[in-house]
Amino acid sequence: MSIEQQIEELRAELSWCDDAGERRQIAAELRAAERQLRRASRADRQLETADRR
Numbered sequence: 420m421s422i423e424q425q426i427e428e429l430r431a432e433l434s435w436c437d438d439a440g441e442r443r444q445i446a447a448e449l450r451a452a453e454r455q456l457r458r459a460s461r462a463d464r465q466l467e468t469a470d471r472r
Contacts (some may be wrong), residue, residue: 433449
């Protein structure tokens with residue numbers, strides 16, 4: 420499963436979940452997945468910049 424798919428699934432779970440504890444856990448997992456995606460995107464941009472030099 421790609422990180423983008425994981426993020427979409429976590430967002431969907433968060434939208435219907437009504438248990439406060441579970442919502443906190445899902446939200447934490449979502450934040451972690453979004454951080455991972457940002458890091459991967461940043462690394463890709465750095466590689467593209469290095470390749471242009």
